[in-house]
Amino acid sequence: xxxxxxxxxxxxxxxxxxxxxxxxxxxxxxxxxxxxxxxxxxxxxxxxxxxxxxxxxxxxxxxxxxxxxxxxxxxxxxxxxxxxxxxxxxxxxxxxxxxxxxxxxxxxxxxxxxxxxxxxxxxxxxxxxxxxxxxxxxxxxxxxxxxxxxxxxxxxxxxxxxxxxxxxxxx
Amino acid sequence: xxxxxxxxxxxxxxxxxxxxxxxxxxxxxxxxxxxxxxxxxxxxxxxxxxxxxxxxxxxxxxxxxxxxxxxxxxxxxxxxxxxxxxxxxxxxxxxxxxxxxxxxxxxxxxxxxxxxxxxxxxxxxxxxxxxxxxxxxxxxxxxxxxxxxxxxxxxxxxxxxxxxxxxxxxxxxxxxxxxxxxxxxxxxxxxxxxxxxxxxxxxxxxxxxxxxxxxxxxxxxxxxxxxxxxxxxxxxxxxxxxxxxxxxxxxxxxxxxxxxxxxxxxxxxxxxxxxxxxxxxxxxxxxxxxxxxxxxxxxxxxxxxxxxxxxxxxxxxxxxxxxxxxxxxxxxxxxxxxxxxxxxxxxxxxxxxxxxxxxxxxxxxxxxxxxxxxxxxxxxxxxxxxxxxxxxxxxxxxxxxxxxxxxxxxxxxxxxxxxxxxxxxxxxxxxxxxxxxxxxxxxxxxxxxxxxxxxxxxx
Numbered sequence: 001x002x003x004x005x006x007x008x009x010x011x012x013x014x015x016x017x018x019x020x021x022x023x024x025x026x027x028x029x030x031x032x033x034x035x036x037x038x039x040x041x042x043x044x045x046x047x048x049x050x051x052x053x054x055x056x057x058x059x060x061x062x063x064x065x066x067x068x069x070x071x072x073x074x075x076x077x078x079x080x081x082x083x084x085x086x087x088x089x090x091x092x093x094x095x096x097x098x099x100x101x102x103x104x105x106x107x108x109x110x111x112x113x114x115x116x117x118x119x120x121x122x123x124x125x126x127x128x129x130x131x132x133x134x135x136x137x138x139x140x141x142x143x144x145x146x147x148x149x150x151x152x153x154x155x156x157x158x159x160x161x162x163x164x165x166x167x168x169x170x171x
Numbered sequence: 172x173x174x175x176x177x178x179x180x181x182x183x184x185x186x187x188x189x190x191x192x193x194x195x196x197x198x199x200x201x202x203x204x205x206x207x208x209x210x211x212x213x214x215x216x217x218x219x220x221x222x223x224x225x226x227x228x229x230x231x232x233x234x235x236x237x238x239x240x241x242x243x244x245x246x247x248x249x250x251x252x253x254x255x256x257x258x259x260x261x262x263x264x265x266x267x268x269x270x271x272x273x274x275x276x277x278x279x280x281x282x283x284x285x286x287x288x289x290x291x292x293x294x295x296x297x298x299x300x301x302x303x304x305x306x307x308x309x310x311x312x313x314x315x316x317x318x319x320x321x322x323x324x325x326x327x328x329x330x331x332x333x334x335x336x337x338x339x340x341x342x343x344x345x346x347x348x349x350x351x352x353x354x355x356x357x358x359x360x361x362x363x364x365x366x367x368x369x370x371x372x373x374x375x376x377x378x379x380x381x382x383x384x385x386x387x388x389x390x391x392x393x394x395x396x397x398x399x400x401x402x403x404x405x406x407x408x409x410x411x412x413x414x415x416x417x418x419x420x421x422x423x424x425x426x427x428x429x430x431x432x433x434x435x436x437x438x439x440x441x442x443x444x445x446x447x448x449x450x451x452x453x454x455x456x457x458x459x460x461x462x463x464x465x466x467x468x469x470x471x472x473x474x475x476x477x478x479x480x481x482x483x484x485x486x487x488x489x490x491x492x493x494x495x496x497x498x499x500x501x502x503x504x505x506x507x508x509x510x511x512x513x514x515x516x517x518x519x520x521x522x523x524x525x526x527x528x529x530x531x532x533x534x535x536x537x538x539x540x541x542x543x544x545x546x547x548x549x550x551x552x553x554x555x556x557x558x559x560x561x562x563x564x565x566x567x568x569x570x571x572x573x574x575x576x577x578x579x580x581x582x583x584x585x586x587x588x589x590x591x592x593x594x595x596x597x598x599x600x601x602x603x604x605x606x607x608x609x610x611x612x613x614x615x616x617x618x619x620x621x622x623x624x625x626x627x628x629x630x
Contacts, residue, residue: 063509066601067598075253075604076601077195082193087603087606089200090199090245090249091606093199093200093203093204093245094203095609095610097203098203098207099613101207102210103617105210105211106210106213106621106624107621
């Protein structure tokens with residue numbers, strides 16, 4: 001009597017589990033005290049498969065996790081050898097060749113852009129950049145020399161006055 | 172010039188004839204070597220230009236842009252490797268071919284002597300870019316984006332063709348080097364006004380000027396990463412470069428005609444910076460910030476002073492690298508979260524600290540932190556525009572503040588705060604992504620040590 005009530009409850013629970021998608025029994029269980037039985041559902045095909053919803057947190061099914069097969073992946077390719085060589089190639093040619101050698105090339109570019117070449121005046125015209133570094137070095141050298149020898153750093157005459165030949169004053 | 176053009180052309184057979192697992196390695200290696208060769212063009216004379224042939228020349232304006240273009244191709248290839256990994260081999264090779272073709276056209280555009288050749292290649296760059304956007308973009312809006320991109324640029328540039336043919340007929344030559352010396356001042360007649368408009372509108376659309384900028388957010392957002400990179404870094408600079416070339420022929424009319432465009436640019440840079448503060452889409456924010464930075468270049472080119480030209484050139488190079496880097500960062504987020512919405516991927520600093528460092532440096536460069544060349548360019552343009560009219564300092568200052576605001580907003584939203592639940596299982600940063608960011612940032616930082624190579628022909 002009590003066993004039949006329990007078994008009815010058990011079957012009802014099982015039916016609920018079967019129709020509402022709660023985890024179902026995987027193996028058959030027989031109660032030792034009653035005639036209650038829980039068995040794999042015969043209606044398994046009619047249940048919705050689990051998980052019922054896809055969450056945003058789950059990794060996208062189409063996304064391939066490159067770290068799964070190759071934990072040392074550099075992100076270039078699935079094949080570990082190609083991936084490694086691609087990384088090496090990018091780093092060698094990108095950093096060691098172009099950035100380092102290129103920067104060295106740029107750093108050693110001459111500073112004397114062609115002085116005194118080109119037509120007289122054309123818009124636009126670059127002026128201040130010619131031999132700038134030389135001009136600075138030369139100025140520092142001259143200042144040092146003149147200060148050491150007590151000469152004035154600059155004279156107010158642009159040209160040597162003795163070399164200017166003026167015509168005679170005519171009355 | 173052939174030492175760059177032929178290797179770039181040969182990248183196409185290299186891609187098609189490579190073994191499937193070697194296409195990326197081969198194309199990246201060889202494009203890096205091509206960029207090394209292009210650095211040699213930075214050895215410029217000050218009065219003259221490097222004249223390679225009747226067809227090509229490079230002067231201190233086009234040499235840095237050339238170096239930027241050739242540097243960008245390997246970066247684009249590295250950035251695209253992940254999202255193309257699922258495609259068939261033929262599609263991958265076609266993508267690389269499109270990028271290489273675009274690179275080829277851009278190289279020839281920046282070094283063209285004859286203005287008609289410049290025009291033809293300027294238009295030719297539209298075709299591969301359109302194919303990249305519409306075929307490999309991710310959302311359905313990409314078709315609309317491609318249409319906007321194509322037709323805005325075409326409608327703007329068709330008058331340019333007519334204007335160039337007219338100039339050829341009246342002046343006798345469109346060889347830029349000769350035209351510089353044959354310039355006659357043009358008077359303020361109606362037909363000359365239309366000539367001025369016809370010449371400039373193509374480049375105004377390309378820059379883009381504020382009123383004509385609608386194609387840019389669409390195209391930048393819908394394009395795949397390589398498309399966004401090349402659009403932001405190089406194609407926008409085509410407009411600036413073209414403007415700097417064509418204004419040589421249009422004096423002194425520019426002094427009067429420039430006013431509406433100056434007003435639009437000055438106002439537009441504030442408007443687009445403010446729009447950035449209201450963006451939810453990360454790529455859209457970076458796209459609008461591009462409009463804002465390019466508005467500064469437009470102002471600089473239109474006021475035509477030596478300092479503004481120096482600032483414009485420096486800004487173009489700086490913005491190219493910074494904007495491309497920001498798009499790569501946004502793409503690294505997109506590949507993990509598959510959404511461009513900023514607030515969906517928050518708090519990434521604790522999960523990806525090295526990537527956060529790159530985000531920080533890129534955003535600092537974007538807001539023109541000293542001593543980057545971004546600051547140099549902005550400062551030069553600000554000072555030149557102040558000398559042109561004192562009132563512009565108020566607008567420029569407001570723009571700088573708002574730029575700082577949205578750069579910090581972008582930084583804080585993506586990096587700081589508590590993570591959203593669903594980003595907790597994102598994959599750590601790949602070496603590829605870190606290398607990509609470093610390859611963007613290091614040239615920028617190295618340039619701040621030696622900016623005179625990017626200061627253009629006036630310096």
